[in-house]
Amino acid sequence: MIELNEVTKEYSKGVAALNGVTLKIEQGEFVFIVGDSGSGKSTLIRLIMKELEPTSGTIVVNGQNLERLKHKQIPMYRRGLGVVFQDFRLLKDRNIYENIAFAQRVVETSPRIIKKKVPAALSLVGLAQKYKSYPKELSGGEQQRVAIARAIVNEPAILLADEPTGNLDPTNSWEIMKLLEEANERGTTVLVVTHNQEIVNEMRKRVVTMKKGVIVSDEQKGGYNNED
Amino acid sequence: MKISTVGYSTRQGFKNIARNKLFSIASIATMAACIFVFGLFFAIVMNFNYIVQKAEEGVAITVFFEEGLEQSRVDEIGDELRECDGVLDVEYVSADDAWESFQSEYFGEDSSLAEGFKDDNPLANSDNYAVYMEDVSKQDDVVSFAESLDGVRRVNKSDVVADTLSSVNRLITYVSIAIIAILLAVSIFLISNTVTMGITVRREEIAIMKYIGAKDGFVRAPFVIEGVVIGLIGAIIPLVLLYFMYGKAVSYILTRFNLLNNILDFLPVTEVYKVLLPVGLALGVGIGFVGSFFTIRKHLKV
Numbered sequence: 001m002i003e004l005n006e007v008t009k010e011y012s013k014g015v016a017a018l019n020g021v022t023l024k025i026e027q028g029e030f031v032f033i034v035g036d037s038g039s040g041k042s043t044l045i046r047l048i049m050k051e052l053e054p055t056s057g058t059i060v061v062n063g064q065n066l067e068r069l070k071h072k073q074i075p076m077y078r079r080g081l082g083v084v085f086q087d088f089r090l091l092k093d094r095n096i097y098e099n100i101a102f103a104q105r106v107v108e109t110s111p112r113i114i115k116k117k118v119p120a121a122l123s124l125v126g127l128a129q130k131y132k133s134y135p136k137e138l139s140g141g142e143q144q145r146v147a148i149a150r151a152i153v154n155e156p157a158i159l160l161a162d163e164p165t166g167n168l169d170p171t172n173s174w175e176i177m178k179l180l181e182e183a184n185e186r187g188t189t190v191l192v193v194t195h196n197q198e199i200v201n202e203m204r205k206r207v208v209t210m211k212k213g214v215i216v217s218d219e220q221k222g223g224y225n226n227e228d
Numbered sequence: 229m230k231i232s233t234v235g236y237s238t239r240q241g242f243k244n245i246a247r248n249k250l251f252s253i254a255s256i257a258t259m260a261a262c263i264f265v266f267g268l269f270f271a272i273v274m275n276f277n278y279i280v281q282k283a284e285e286g287v288a289i290t291v292f293f294e295e296g297l298e299q300s301r302v303d304e305i306g307d308e309l310r311e312c313d314g315v316l317d318v319e320y321v322s323a324d325d326a327w328e329s330f331q332s333e334y335f336g337e338d339s340s341l342a343e344g345f346k347d348d349n350p351l352a353n354s355d356n357y358a359v360y361m362e363d364v365s366k367q368d369d370v371v372s373f374a375e376s377l378d379g380v381r382r383v384n385k386s387d388v389v390a391d392t393l394s395s396v397n398r399l400i401t402y403v404s405i406a407i408i409a410i411l412l413a414v415s416i417f418l419i420s421n422t423v424t425m426g427i428t429v430r431r432e433e434i435a436i437m438k439y440i441g442a443k444d445g446f447v448r449a450p451f452v453i454e455g456v457v458i459g460l461i462g463a464i465i466p467l468v469l470l471y472f473m474y475g476k477a478v479s480y481i482l483t484r485f486n487l488l489n490n491i492l493d494f495l496p497v498t499e500v501y502k503v504l505l506p507v508g509l510a511l512g513v514g515i516g517f518v519g520s521f522f523t524i525r526k527h528l529k530v
Contacts, residue, residue, distance in 0.1 A: 049439065071529075072443075079441035089436050093247050106442040108230050150440075 001027040001189050002048060002158065007057035009043050017043040019213040020057070025191065027157070030184045032200050033193045034224040035210035041193040044210075045162045048191075049081065050074055062157060079107050082151030082188075084180075086163035088143040090135040096122070096146050097131040103150045121149040125179055141172025148179050152188070159183055161192045165199065173199060200224040233446065241453025251429065252458060255422045259462025259515065262415035263508055267470045269411065270507070271500050273404040278495045280397045285316055287393065289359040289371055290384040297379045302355075305377055309359055312373055314366030319358045326354045365394040415511075420519045427451065427523055434527050444528045451520045459516020460509070467508045471497060 002025040009018040018040045025031055033041045046052045047059060050066050059066045062080055069077055090099050100121055104114045122128045125145040135143055144164060151159055161180060165173035177192075177199055184190045194200060200207055200223060207222030208215055245252045291309065293302055302320075309318045321329075359374070361367055367385060374383045427434070437447045474497045482492070 051439075075438075075441045075443045077441075078439065081441075083439050089432065089439075091433055091436065102437075103440050105233070105236055106437060106440045106446060108233050108446075110230075111232050154441075 001025055001029070001062065002191070003058075003060040004044075004047075005058045005060075007047065007054045007059060009040075009047060009052060010055045016055075016213050018047070018054075021210075021213070021215055023208065023215060023218070025189065027189055028184070028187055030181065030190045030203075030205045031192070032203075032205055032207045032222075032224070033191065033210065034195060034200055034207055036195070038212075039210040040213040041210055042162055043213075045160050045191070045193055048158075048160060049083065050077060079154060080157050082154065082156035082159040084144070084147050084151050084159070084161040084164045086166035088135070088140075088147045088167075090143055090146055090150075092135050095132050095134050096127065096138070099135070099146060100150050100153050103153050107154055109154075117153055121153040124152070124182075125149045139172070140168050141175060144168060144172070144176050145179065148176065148183075152183055156188065158189045158191065161190070161194075163193055163195075165194060165196050170198070177203065195224075197224050234449075237446070237449035238453055240450035241457060244450055244454045245457060248429070251422070251425065252454075254425075255458045256462045256465070258418045258422050259415070259459055259512060260465045262411065262418060263463050263512055264466035264469065266408065266411050266415070266511065267466055267504055267508055269404070269407055270504050271470065271474060273400065273408075274500050274503070275495055276400050277397070279492060280393060280400065282493050284364045284393050284397070285360055285362065287361055287364055287367070287386060287389050289361070289367065289374065291357040291359060291374050291380055292382045292384075293355065294379050294381045295353050301379045305374075305379060306357055308377060309357060309370070309374060312359075312366075312370050314361055314363040315359055315370060316362035317360040319360070321356050321358055323353065323355045326356070363394075364389075365397075412511075416515055416519070420523055422519075424523050427520075427527060431527055434524070438528070447528060448521065448524050451524045452517060455516035455520025456513050457516070459512040459514070459519075461512075462516070463508050463512025467501075467505060470504075471501065474500065 002023070004021050004023045007018055007021045008016055010016050021040070021044070033044060035041050043052065047054055047066075048061060050069060054067075061077075064077060066077075091102060094102065097118055100118045101114050104117060109117070119128060119131070122131055125148055127142060127145055127149065130138065130142070135146070138146065144167075148164075151161075159180065164176050164180070168176065173196060180190050180192060181203070204221045204223075206218070206220050207224055209217040209222075209224065291305070293305070306318055306320060309315060359370060361370070371383050371385050374380055434447055478494045478497075482494075
């Protein structure tokens with residue numbers, strides 16, 4: 001499903017954010033990528049999204065070698081991914097319904113299907129009643145739930161979450177993780193970048209630990225000891 | 229692109245204008261100011277050209293015939309002159325016409341002075357062709373052509389007037405091209421700056437669209453529609469203003485400077501707008517399109 005082979009990313013000459021990373025994630029897996037700030041976790045996500053190009057090495061996602069993907073093919077590739085960010089990245093000037101419908105319009109879904117799928121996605125994240133609200137009227141946890149609804153509404157094969165609980169209190173953090181786990185149970189491959197020790201240790205999923213651009217451990221049902 | 233997507237992009241374009249009111253107003257104002265100055269200058273240049281052209285048309289070459297030339301040859305000469313490049317009109321002036329116009333010009337009301345000549349036309353053999361030029365720069369060619377014709381005795385011309393007019397005309401053309409080019413460059417710079425500001429504010433929105441998997445065309449369409457609409461409004465406002473100001477300005481000049489009445493002949497506003505309207509609208513739409521299309525391009529590489 002996701003395969004990184006000896007991937008190195010240097011932002012400036014000689015400074016490697018990722019250094020020869022090799023990683024394989026199978027379809028339907030739930031994987032935590034953990035590590036300190038600057039360990040290369042977010043760079044990894046950005047490489048998978050093809051927002052960045054690796055300096056060397058190959059990345060294959062859903063059978064596609066990202067190196068061979070032309071600029072024009074990137075949108076189609078990204079439609080197979082759902083992305084959740086730490087800062088939610090909702091469109092502030094549109095209400096919740098429009099934010100989620102927006103993700104469907106982008107992929108040119110017909111208005112008839114949009115009308116069915118948006119309420120369904122909102123129900124999944126428990127916000128069906130708030131579809132008319134604007135992002136600023138919602139709590140951080142609610143905004144992140146909207147972001148998850150937006151990420152899953154197009155039924156992507158892979159869900160990438162970059163520090164999804166970074167701005168949330170423990171209760172909301174657990175709710176978000178529950179939603180991600182439910183998506184995983186429906187068959188979506190989920191990749192979560194986090195440094196939330198409590199959640200990682202409690203959920204007992206596969207944990208890939210990174211330090212200074214290299215993978216230092218990769219354990220099934222692993223844990224994380226945050227030294228920060 | 230699907231029809232529903234086209235409709236969505238158009239709606240979004242209009243919504244963007246409303247959402248970013250300040251930016252939209254700033255863009256429209258910039259565009260309107262540029263097109264206003266452009267239109268003002270354009271109207272002045274068009275009128276200058278018109279006045280010079282009118283003056284040129286008044287410049288005549290006089291072609292006299294040899295004594296006793298047959299009427300058929302006179303007619304032939306007329307035809308040959310009419311076919312010359314740069315000639316607007318050829319008018320036959322008989323000896324009697326010439327005498328009459330001489331009398332009215334020099335004796336005026338006092339017809340008694342002319343009475344001494346009675347039936348003896350002192351300008352006999354002065355029948356001629358008055359050749360009016362459309363383009364005075366071609367006067368020399370027409371003169372040498374006329375001189376080469378059989379049956380032509382003499383050709384009178386006014387070099388000074390013709391030379392002055394054609395150099396004034398050239399000067400106006402060069403100056404207007406230079407000023408219009410500078411104005412265009414300034415407009416494009418100002419508008420692309422304003423559009424850049426507007427797009428920078430919405431960089432995040434564009435990035436979100438790209439992360440979700442939007443194609444470049446989908447991201448670009450609402451911005452381009454927004455740019456075109458802003459350009460159109462920014463062109464219509466100054467064009468309407470200029471339309472009403474033009475008539476007022478012309479009548480002000482003519483009443484304030486009475487003396488000019490006989491010299492200056494202004495174009496009617498409809499004549500100016502036959503060119504200014506399509507050019508102004510195309511300019512607004514074109515700058516709006518080009519400005520938004522190229523400014524957004526660099527933000528699409530996410």
